[in-house]
Amino acid sequence: xxxxxxxxxxxxxIAAARALSGTRTVFVGVGLPNxxxxxxxxxxxxxLELIYESGVYDARPARQPLSIGxxxxxxxxxxxxxxxxxxxxxxxxxxxxxxxxxxAQIDRHGNLNSTVIGDYARPxxxxxxxxxxxxxxxxxxxxxxxxxxxxRAFVRKLDFLTxxxxxxxxxxxxxxxxxxxxxxxxDKGMFDFNNQEREMQLVSRHPGCTMEEIRxxxxxxVRVAAGAGTTPPPTTGELLILREARGTMAxxx
Amino acid sequence: xxxxxxxxxxxxxxxxPDGSSVCIEGFxxxxxxxxxxxxxxxxxxxxxxxxxxxxLIYDQMVAAGVARKMVFxxxxxxxxxxxxxxxxxxxxxxxxxxEVEEYSHYGMVGRYVxxxxxxxxxxxxxxxxxxxxxxxxxxxxxxxxxxxxxVAVVPPINPDVTIVHTQRADREGNAHLWGLLGAQKExxxxxxxxxxxxxxxxxxxxxxxxxxxxxxxxxxxxxVVHEPHGAHPSYVQGYYDRDNEFYLExxxxxxxxxxxxxxxxxxxxxxxxxAEYLRKLGAARMEKLRPGPAPAAAVDYGEYK
Numbered sequence: 001x002x003x004x005x006x007x008x009x010x011x012x013x014i015a016a017a018r019a020l021s022g023t024r025t026v027f028v029g030v031g032l033p034n035x036x037x038x039x040x041x042x043x044x045x046x047x048l049e050l051i052y053e054s055g056v057y058d059a060r061p062a063r064q065p066l067s068i069g070x071x072x073x074x075x076x077x078x079x080x081x082x083x084x085x086x087x088x089x090x091x092x093x094x095x096x097x098x099x100x101x102x103x104a105q106i107d108r109h110g111n112l113n114s115t116v117i118g119d120y121a122r123p124x125x126x127x128x129x130x131x132x133x134x135x136x137x138x139x140x141x142x143x144x145x146x147x148x149x150x151x152r153a154f155v156r157k158l159d160f161l162t163x164x165x166x167x168x169x170x171x172x173x174x175x176x177x178x179x180x181x182x183x184x185x186x187d188k189g190m191f192d193f194n195n196q197e198r199e200m201q202l203v204s205r206h207p208g209c210t211m212e213e214i215r216x217x218x219x220x221x222v223r224v225a226a227g228a229g230t231t232p233p234p235t236t237g238e239l240l241i242l243r244e245a246r247g248t249m250a251x252x253x
Numbered sequence: 254x255x256x257x258x259x260x261x262x263x264x265x266x267x268x269x270p271d272g273s274s275v276c277i278e279g280f281x282x283x284x285x286x287x288x289x290x291x292x293x294x295x296x297x298x299x300x301x302x303x304x305x306x307x308x309l310i311y312d313q314m315v316a317a318g319v320a321r322k323m324v325f326x327x328x329x330x331x332x333x334x335x336x337x338x339x340x341x342x343x344x345x346x347x348x349x350x351x352e353v354e355e356y357s358h359y360g361m362v363g364r365y366v367x368x369x370x371x372x373x374x375x376x377x378x379x380x381x382x383x384x385x386x387x388x389x390x391x392x393x394x395x396x397x398x399x400x401x402x403x404v405a406v407v408p409p410i411n412p413d414v415t416i417v418h419t420q421r422a423d424r425e426g427n428a429h430l431w432g433l434l435g436a437q438k439e440x441x442x443x444x445x446x447x448x449x450x451x452x453x454x455x456x457x458x459x460x461x462x463x464x465x466x467x468x469x470x471x472x473x474x475x476x477v478v479h480e481p482h483g484a485h486p487s488y489v490q491g492y493y494d495r496d497n498e499f500y501l502e503x504x505x506x507x508x509x510x511x512x513x514x515x516x517x518x519x520x521x522x523x524x525x526x527x528a529e530y531l532r533k534l535g536a537a538r539m540e541k542l543r544p545g546p547a548p549a550a551a552v553d554y555g556e557y558k
Contacts, residue, residue, distance in 0.1 A: 030332055053358060054280050054433050066497050067332030069281020071490050074432050075547045082434040083280065083305075084366055087359040092378050111382070115355075120388050126343045128335070130357040131306075131327035135379035164382030174381035174394055174403040 006234050008187035009148075010242055011206050013039060014234045016146050016185045017242075020045045020098060027051045027091070027099035027136055030065050033146055036100070038245040043238060049078070051096060053132040055086045087132065091139045094177065099140035101133055101163065102147050105155050108200045108220055110145065110165025110181030110193060112137065113158040120160060130162050137163035142182045149186035155219040166198035188214050190231060199223060204231040254457060256424045257477045261526065264448050264476040265291045268414045272321075274301035276412035276444060277310060280435030281331050282490060284310050285418040285450050287483035287527040293317040294521055303412050305361045305436065309486070309503050312336040315351060316513045317521070322352040324410070326361045333500050337507040348510070355389055360407045365436050367409035368443030374406040381405065415444025417469065418484045420492065421459065422451035426474025429459075429466040432490025438468045446475045452492050454479045463552065480527050482539055493542040 006014075009032070016036035020026060021044035028037050028050050041048040049058040054069045058078035065073055074080050081090075090096060103112035104127050114133055118124030137143055143165075147153055165181045184191040184200060188209045191200045201223040202214065207230055215222060234242070259267075269275055269292055277285050289310040292300070301322040302311050309330060314320055316338035328336050342351035356364065363375030376395070386392040386405075394403050417437045422428035426449045430437060441447050449469060454477070460467055486496035506512040524530045531539065 055435065056433070065332075066495060066500075067281055069331055069433055071282065071432065071488055071494060071544070074490055080433065082438060083358065083436050084362050084439055087362060087377075092359075115384070120384075123344055126328065126335075126340045128327050128329040129325070129355055130383075130385065131329075132358040134357040134383050134385060135359045135377065138381055139378055161382065161384040167382060174405065175378070176381055177378060 004233070006239055008206065010239065011231065011234055012146065012185055012187045014238050014242060015190060015231055016100070016144060017238075018044055019144055019183055019185065020048060023048055023098050025049050025051055025095060025097045027053070027096045027140055029100065029102075030068055033100035033102070034065065035242070035245050036146070039238070039242050042241050042245070051086075051090060053083070053086060053136070055081050055083050057081065057086075057090060087135060091132075091135060094139070094141070096136075096140045098142045098144055099136045100144050100146055101137060102145060103133070103162065105153055105158050106145060106147060106184070107155060107158050107165070109168055109198060110143070110184065110200060111158055111161050112145070112163040112165065113160045115160040115162045117159050133163040137165070137180070138176050138178055140178050142179055145181055145184045147184065147186055149188040149214065149217045151217050151219055154217060166193055188217065192225070194225070195223070201225045202228050204229050206231045207233050254423070254425045255471070257426055257471075257474060258424045258454065259476055259478065261287055261291045261450070261478045261480055261483075264478050265295055268446050268448055268476060269295075269297055269300075271297055272299045273413035274303055276303040276415045276440050278304060278415065278417055278435060278437055278440040279484070279487065280306060280433050281308070281495070282433040282435070282484075282488055283418040283430075283437065284308055284484055284487035285416050285480075286310050286485060286487065287480045288416045288448065288450060289314050290521045290527070290530070292319055293517065303410065305358055306331065307336060307339060309336070309500065312338040312503070312507060313517065313521075315339050315342050316348070316507070316510075317517055318348060320351060322354065324354045324356075326356045326358045330500060330504055333504050337504075338513060341510070354391070355385065356392065356407060357385065360392065362436050362439065363407050364410040365439035365443045367407070368411040369439050370442075372409060374408055376404045376406050379405050410443060412440070412444045414446040414448060415440045416448045416450065417441050418450045418489065419469065420451070420489060421453040421455045422449050422477055423455055423457045423460050423471070424477060425457070425471030426469065426477045427457070427460045427467050427471045428469040428474075429463065430468045431466060434468065441469045442473060444473070447473050448476045448478060449474050450478045450480050450483050452481050452483070452489055464554075482531055483527055485531075485534070485539070488542070491544065493539060494544055496538070496542055
């Protein structure tokens with residue numbers, strides 16, 4: 001049963017949760033991705049284990065985590081390890097199936113910028129930087145990007161490439177163990193990279209979003225996949241679980 | 254057993270000279286604000302500040318003018334937003350320019366590991382395709398001597414002094430730590446000198462009763478400081494929670510340079526030490542941050558005679 005009283009952000013979170021179907025290990029930050037994981041655990045991915053770069057494996061937070069370093073992530077986790085072990089043994093060791101990433105800018109190949117807007121030496125806006133994102137993008141088996149679809153974010157050319165997506169052409173660069181970005185979940189539609197050029201393509205529009213609205217928010221001539229359709233709206237059950245999760249667990253970024 | 258217990262004032266005066274490189278580690282947890290404030294109070298200058306996540310502590314230190322350079326991997330007020338003082342320094346050179354040397358988290362962790370274990374570099378699978386190596390020539394790539402793979406490498410780092418906050422330590426500096434371990438152990442072993450700051454000073458027997466929890470041995474420690482609540486407004490697992498109200502308040506007030514100066518005057522320059530800071534803060538505020546109990550089952554190491 002579908003429900004028509006949802007917001008674009010709610011559909012974005014539910015779409016991300018659905019994409020986690022069958023996943024066991026997910027590398028996650030606070031905020032909306034955290035909520036998506038909590039919805040996924042109660043719907044399509046009951047065995048989902050949350051991994052945080054702060055060193056927490058399989059967190060069971062009793063309250064809304066204020067940051068990825070919140071003490072509620074430690075208490076009753078399966079394991080808490082040093083960051084050397086988290087990045088070396090868990091992430092680089094190939095134990096992370098999916099990582100949820102975001103950024104200030106993304107380009108058509110799924111490259112992400114979280115470093116600067118403007119020139120690096122004298123930036124207009126100094127952003128936080130990589131944190132673990134650069135190695136997460138390279139080592140997680142699959143990357144899902146969650147971002148609001150905005151023209152200033154979906155750009156033809158990044159101001160800085162922090163975390164790599166798919167290489168523009170096949171090169172001989174350093175080995176990348178993961179398979180790179182698989183999915184971009186936005187508030188207006190979903191994109192994948194399933195074509196020869198590994199270029200972002202629209203696979204489904206959210207109900208009520210027109211092609212014109214989507215094109216207006218993308219800084220390049222966006223491809224549309226053959227057979228692209230409409231994202232199924234949230235079911236009443238999904239919305240109930242999401243609203244309960246946001247009430248108790250929603251991250252406030 | 255050497256008794257290295259001293260006041261924060263003595264430890265900073267003795268081990269943090271002008272121009273040195275200082276690492277106050279702690280990933281969201283265990284951030285030793287007490288040490289940062291004492292460095293500001295002693296008006297240290299031209300420091301190189303090393304930390305994965307500069308957090309509010311380095312935002313305050315940069316605003317106070319102690320730093321020349323910062324080495325880091327993530328600039329943010331965790332879960333809240335930006336570090337406005339650092340941003341002003343980087344974007345506008347205000348109040349003074351700040352040189353930055355930037356890595357990813359695993360790059361920083363690797364630098365500590367290499368520094369601690371005396372390796373010329375640390376190899377990692379990162380930075381491929383990223384612009385970070387273009388703006389930091391110390392991030393490089395090498396070919397594997399055992400195959401045809403290429404991996405990224407970062408150089409070792411050995412801070413002149415590493416300062417780590419812990420739950421408990423004995424007077425020699427053997428320290429127990431639990432919760433988010435971050436890179437506390439690696440940063441401490443990488444430090445040329447180490448200051449251990451502890452919520453509690455305990456008898457050596459308490460340490461010896463649970464040796465797996467001793468992340469930092471007195472062997473590498475130069476000074477031990479007893480500073481209860483020394484990590485406020487960050488937190489110490491099992492002792493107190495993050496004072497999130499302060500993190501939110503800092504986000505507002507740090508947008509205005511004059512308000513930052515007023516805050517530093519009121520909360521750092523005008524107080525003698527952490528004890529006075531805590532009196533000014535009021536016991537009720539710390540009491541509100543005390544968590545409920547969640548003890549682990551006891552561990553029995555066994556008696557072998």
